[in-house]
Amino acid sequence: MIDNVVDLLGRIKHEEAFYYWSLFRQAQPGRFAVLKIGGECLENDLESIANDLAFLSKLGLIPIVVHGWGKTLTKRLEAKGIATVFTPEEDRYTDEEVFPHVLEVASETRQRLVKAIASKGTPVAGVEYEAKVIITKDKQDSGYGAHNGEIVLINPQPLLQLASQAMIPVLSPIGVSAGGVKLFNINGDTVGAKLVEAIDPVKYLLLTSTHGILDNPDVAIGRTIDEIVLRRDFERLVEQGIVTQGALKKVIEAKRSLEMRINGDDKSVQITKPGDIPFELFTHKGKGTLVRLGYVINEPISLANVNQRVIKDITERNFGQKLVDDYFVNGQKFVYLERHAKGLGIVMLNAVDGIPYLDILVTDNGYRGNGLATDIIHRIGPKVFWRTKFSRDATEILYRKIADGSQKFIGVDGELYAGYWIGLTFGEAEKAVNYMQKKPSNFK
Incomplete structure (x- = not known):
């Protein structure tokens, strides 16, 4: 077959x-x-x-x-x-x-x-x-x-x-x-x-x-x-x-x-x-x-005010990796949650010149390829940027489809990443890539 x-x-x-x-x-x-x-x-x-x-x-x-x-x-x-x-x-x-x-x-x-x-x-x-x-x-x-x-x-x-x-x-x-x-x-x-x-x-x-x-x-x-x-x-x-x-x-x-x-x-x-x-x-x-129809993504909530165990479990289960120990402590992070918890986006709202950085994007098993990731990204706002470890899989194809621009780079951990953005000017995109290059990994 x-x-x-x-x-x-x-x-x-x-x-x-x-x-x-x-x-x-x-x-x-x-x-x-x-x-x-x-x-x-x-x-x-x-x-x-x-x-x-x-x-x-x-x-x-x-x-x-x-x-x-x-x-x-x-x-x-x-x-x-x-x-x-x-x-x-x-x-x-x-x-x-x-x-x-x-x-x-x-x-x-x-x-x-x-x-x-x-x-x-x-x-x-x-x-x-x-x-x-x-x-x-x-x-x-x-x-x-x-x-x-x-x-x-x-x-x-x-x-x-x-x-x-x-x-x-x-x-x-x-x-x-x-x-x-x-x-x-x-x-x-x-x-x-x-x-x-x-x-x-x-x-x-x-x-x-x-x-x-x-x-x-x-x-x-x-x-x-x-x-x-x-x-x-x-x-x-x-x-x-x-x-x-x-x-x-x-x-x-x-x-x-x-x-x-x-x-x-x-x-x-x-x-x-x-x-x-x-x-x-x-x-x-x-x-x-x-x-x-389009998914319903809730208003952003401070990560400090949600059930962090649930967020941690969903994230680690789908990535197959453990979050760093201080992930929920460092930085002011907010979560955009699909109303039935089928997916979520963790965001740093003012990462670069007031532009939000999508730090983690999770779509639960069974809901991939249905537009959920796209809806979460667009819900964040007209300007947003994010990164992922570079690969030639379906995720990269999806991101290239919805992003206005992208760039590959080596992160501080020595890994090859691809950065993506929507709505950014050339100057903003340069700052965003610099930010993503210097950001440590979220996972152990």
């Missing part, structure tokens, strides 16, 4: 790739990822999608797939002289006239996708409404058609059973009443979000025809937004009209999904295009848009 990983991830830095692959492999069968594929992607990039899914399967990673159909259904209705109407929630209005065409397109789309995946030698199975995965009830609202439904319950067992057999389940977003009598047209993004709530996967991916969410509704000039931290960015993106229509629907469903999860702070939704799934899953930077 290791040889397969090296071959398949040849264009990706091995340190990053193996970090994420080992993380994903810890997931129970069926709980690695939910992948929602947009209809336009299936029309234009079916081969790339099949290749991406075959790639994951060869790595022993089995996603649960739900697809849409988008313009395919619109074209089918136009050919029949049926107008396309949308509900107040931007779902397709589905009445008795429209619904037979929904079922036809759903079946055709699912079969095309299953056939394309199978052609790569990848085990795959289509999941039809008879499996009763999406239990649905009528929408009690005049703005909706007779076959627009509201999801009551997701029954993931048929999907998990297939995944446990290393078969990729492919689900159409067709809901069924509890008694199995009536069928409903459900928005694919809504189904994807509800599947995530029910399954609690490590990853949730949305495939779109663009690279992700764009910073301008005009696709011709819009550029991909690398990351959306919802607690920080959502209102601004909506108020400024940056995220609208279909993109807004995706972000809202992503937000709803993350907020409904018990551990939503630790999860993310990744929006990307076909062909880029390996880069989105196995690199820090990715190629699409990563959407996450």
Whole structure:
């Protein structure tokens, strides 16, 4: 299997790739990822999608797939002289006239996708409404058609059973009443979000025809937004009209999904295009848009006023080293603590010209690679600097991504360090590096 990983991830830095692959492999069968594929992607990039899914399967990673159909259904209705109407929630209005065409397109789309995946030698199975995965009830609202439904319950067992057999389940977003009598047209993004709530996967991916969410509704000039931290960015993106229509629907469903999860702070939704799934899953930077809630980091508290034993235990456990005996005595230090103690930053607030120095940064095992370290660093302020012993691992890659500048140097203990900073002028950075060079180690 290791040889397969090296071959398949040849264009990706091995340190990053193996970090994420080992993380994903810890997931129970069926709980690695939910992948929602947009209809336009299936029309234009079916081969790339099949290749991406075959790639994951060869790595022993089995996603649960739900697809849409988008313009395919619109074209089918136009050919029949049926107008396309949308509900107040931007779902397709589905009445008795429209619904037979929904079922036809759903079946055709699912079969095309299953056939394309199978052609790569990848085990795959289509999941039809008879499996009763999406239990649905009528929408009690005049703005909706007779076959627009509201999801009551997701029954993931048929999907998990297939995944446990290393078969990729492919689900159409067709809901069924509890008694199995009536069928409903459900928005694919809504189904994807509800599947995530029910399954609690490590990853949730949305495939779109663009690279992700764009910073301008005009696709011709819009550029991909690398990351959306919802607690920080959502209102601004909506108020400024940056995220609208279909993109807004995706972000809202992503937000709803993350907020409904018990551990939503630790999860993310990744929006990307076909062909880029390996880069989105196995690199820090990715190629699409990563959407996450953002961690809540508490106000700084003097290290003298916190339970120092807890801080010491968390730090030493994660670093695998003992702090120097006088660490809690020397210097005026403050701690920024994630609200559930998943991570912390110990800071000297006025280290150089009033600029805070991040002395120790800890993210507990299981919360690395989720944005926690980034949130702690940005919580400290617009200007901050820190150092770490130099290495070419995933930590260095992350720091280089978020820092404005960096410099390697030899510390007073003879070790090679890398110093990083955000928001510093050239002169401030020089002083910061000098400060970090002279600072003794925090560990024995």
